[in-house]
Amino acid sequence: MSIIWLASYPKSGNTWMRVFLTNYLRDADEPADINDLEKMGGASVHSLVEEYAGVESTELTADEIDLLRPDVYRALAAESEEVRFIKTHDAYTLLPDGSPLFPAEATRAAIYIVRNPLDVAVSMQHHMDDESLEQTIERMGDSGAVLAASVRRGNTQFRQKLLSWSDHVSSWLDIEKPFPVLPVRYEDMHAEPFATFARVVAFVGLPTDEMRLEKAIRFSRFDVLQRQEREKGFRERPRANARFFRRGRVGGWRDALSKAQAARIITDHRAMMNRLGYLPDGGKSPQADFQSPLLHAQFTIHPPGL
Amino acid sequence: MSPRQGFHYRIYDLNLTSAIPLPELMPANGPPDVHIRLGAVPRSLEQPAIDGLIRQARRDVWLLTAEHITGARFLVRQGREVVVERVGRGRDDVVRAFLLSSCMSALIMQRGLPPLHGNALVGEQGAMLLSGNAGAGKSTLALALHLRGFRSLADDLSAIRMESDGACRVLPGYPSIKVWADACQRLGVNTSELKQIRPELHKYHYPIPPNAFCTRPTRLHAIYFLTAKPIERPKLKPLEGAAKLREIQSHLFKFRFAEAQRVWPWLFGAMIAIASQARVCIIERPKSGCSLDELADLIENDLRQ
Numbered sequence: 001m002s003i004i005w006l007a008s009y010p011k012s013g014n015t016w017m018r019v020f021l022t023n024y025l026r027d028a029d030e031p032a033d034i035n036d037l038e039k040m041g042g043a044s045v046h047s048l049v050e051e052y053a054g055v056e057s058t059e060l061t062a063d064e065i066d067l068l069r070p071d072v073y074r075a076l077a078a079e080s081e082e083v084r085f086i087k088t089h090d091a092y093t094l095l096p097d098g099s100p101l102f103p104a105e106a107t108r109a110a111i112y113i114v115r116n117p118l119d120v121a122v123s124m125q126h127h128m129d130d131e132s133l134e135q136t137i138e139r140m141g142d143s144g145a146v147l148a149a150s151v152r153r154g155n156t157q158f159r160q161k162l163l164s165w166s167d168h169v170s171s172w173l174d175i176e177k178p179f180p181v182l183p184v185r186y187e188d189m190h191a192e193p194f195a196t197f198a199r200v201v202a203f204v205g206l207p208t209d210e211m212r213l214e215k216a217i218r219f220s221r222f223d224v225l226q227r228q229e230r231e232k233g234f235r236e237r238p239r240a241n242a243r244f245f246r247r248g249r250v251g252g253w254r255d256a257l258s259k260a261q262a263a264r265i266i267t268d269h270r271a272m273m274n275r276l277g278y279l280p281d282g283g284k285s286p287q288a289d290f291q292s293p294l295l296h297a298q299f300t301i302h303p304p305g306l
Numbered sequence: 307m308s309p310r311q312g313f314h315y316r317i318y319d320l321n322l323t324s325a326i327p328l329p330e331l332m333p334a335n336g337p338p339d340v341h342i343r344l345g346a347v348p349r350s351l352e353q354p355a356i357d358g359l360i361r362q363a364r365r366d367v368w369l370l371t372a373e374h375i376t377g378a379r380f381l382v383r384q385g386r387e388v389v390v391e392r393v394g395r396g397r398d399d400v401v402r403a404f405l406l407s408s409c410m411s412a413l414i415m416q417r418g419l420p421p422l423h424g425n426a427l428v429g430e431q432g433a434m435l436l437s438g439n440a441g442a443g444k445s446t447l448a449l450a451l452h453l454r455g456f457r458s459l460a461d462d463l464s465a466i467r468m469e470s471d472g473a474c475r476v477l478p479g480y481p482s483i484k485v486w487a488d489a490c491q492r493l494g495v496n497t498s499e500l501k502q503i504r505p506e507l508h509k510y511h512y513p514i515p516p517n518a519f520c521t522r523p524t525r526l527h528a529i530y531f532l533t534a535k536p537i538e539r540p541k542l543k544p545l546e547g548a549a550k551l552r553e554i555q556s557h558l559f560k561f562r563f564a565e566a567q568r569v570w571p572w573l574f575g576a577m578i579a580i581a582s583q584a585r586v587c588i589i590e591r592p593k594s595g596c597s598l599d600e601l602a603d604l605i606e607n608d609l610r611q
Contacts, residue, residue: 046439046440054361055404060375068360242536
């Protein structure tokens with residue numbers, strides 16, 4: 001079978017999407033355990049490459065690991081009996097020989113989750129241990145940005161090319177791909193959960209069942225996730241004292257960013273923010289336009305042909 | 307010995323003659339059991355039982371075809387021979403790294419020795435293994451314990467032999483621990499005098515002096531599996547029964563247990579022997595880091611019990 005990538009810039013709703021899909025697939029009477037989402041686990045852990053390639057990945061450079069990754073994903077797809085959902089924060093990039101990091105033969109489709117970069121900046125800065133908001137904003141504008149660049153204690157992931165926030169979005173939504181990509185706005189997951197998640201379910205080729213959909217949305221509500229994290233913790237937390245499910249709000253940046261910080265993000269990402277409906281008046285008063293289902297107009301969505 | 311005749315080393319209680327220098331290893335002390343030579347290596351095996359993306363295996367033959375990364379193909383046969391064929395611009399340091407990790411694990415598997423992923427150290431109670439996934443902090447903790455007086459026995463790949471007396475013994479690897487620059491910094495080790503394992507990586511060989519390296523197979527006493535969790539204080543959890551077995555099986559060196567067991571059916575029995583003889587614990591450490599002393603204390607206290 002093959003892989004459906006759950007792709008996003010960090011702190012953009014990827015985990016929420018994974019929790020929703022887990023709940024929809026399980027169709028159980030109680031919410032799925034947030035610590036039991038492994039089957040949709042990350043595409044970038046060292047142990048995955050070691051397990052499939054049988055080599056010592058910590059003695060390879062990040063570029064060498066990248067050369068192995070397409071083979072790892074092919075093997076993963078080949079041995080999965082069902083469609084695999086795999087989370088990734090990598091931008092869609094090509095290897096030096098021009099072949100894509102995410103190989104077409106192993107891929108069925110991708111869901112690309114995108115969130116207003118003003119909110120991403122605030123959430124990301126909370127997630128990082130030792131980074132100021134200025135540094136986060138700087139990184140979001142840096143077209144050479146990477147995740148997990150340094151191998152250090154506790155870094156079980158290998159380097160992932162993030163690029164700038166705008167480049168990341170563009171890499172997934174603009175570069176032509178031999179597989180379909182469904183763009184999903186975090187803000188639409190909030191404002192119109194039923195319609196938005198119904199689109200996801202239809203896109204991945206699952207049968208749409210209204211009761212099941214309603215239940216999966218209820219089981220992946222932010223307060224449910226927060227309660228689980230409070231009671232049992234969450235293994236993907238960056239550290240003990242940090243909450244992963246912190247606020248989950250739309251527009252929370254208004255309480256957290258200075259005017260100058262917001263202006264810097266808008267300057268860096270104006271074109272992409274405009275396209276995604278995050279700057280309804282061209283950037284004079286930044287706010288997400290929650291009402292209009294802009295995505296259909298902005299991007300062509302091809303059915304995945306499942 | 308002159309390079310023309312090959313270099314002579316000792317690792318995992320085996321003497322080997324190698325066409326490729328492996329300066330980290332100890333010198334040989336007897337006639338060779340294993341030959342590492344340059345020669346032609348096929349691109350694939352017929353009817354492999356393991357057919358992975360860059361490697362294939364049957365019972366007595368194992369092939370690694372990662373030439374797009376290493377610049378070489380490797381063939382390991384009958385636990386006695388490693389053939390290396392250079393393809394294009396092979397990098398010596400990468401070839402060496404693959405010889406000492408993937409090839410060595412295939413070699414000892416062919417000789418009936420289960421390879422476990424982790425460092426081995428020796429204290430009063432015998433040998434202990436520090437295992438865990440890449441990035442868990444095995445080598446850093448191993449160096450910390452070594453600096454507290456534990457003798458080093460093996461780095462990264464620990465080979466275990468089932469002896470005729472029924473005991474599991476860990477075999478000596480080579481006298482070096484590979485550590486990252488930040489680990490050296492935390493432990494007050496000056497990297498300027500250490501050899502980098504590759505120029506592109508801030509990972510170094512920390513040489514173990516002869517009196518601090520254990521050259522004898524040593525009875526396995528305990529295995530500690532290190533894992534990072536979003537918690538505040540490190541915790542040690544002893545495992546029992548099937549949980550021990552599961553954890554040991556999932557830390558075979560670069561083999562997936564289910565796959566390897568198909569090719570080497572004795573492996574299951576070996577895992578049971580290890581699980582029944584060794585004390586097995588999980589050590590959860592905070593993701594955001596904690597003092598190495600605290601982790602080392604946990605282990606030392608546990609060993610005293």
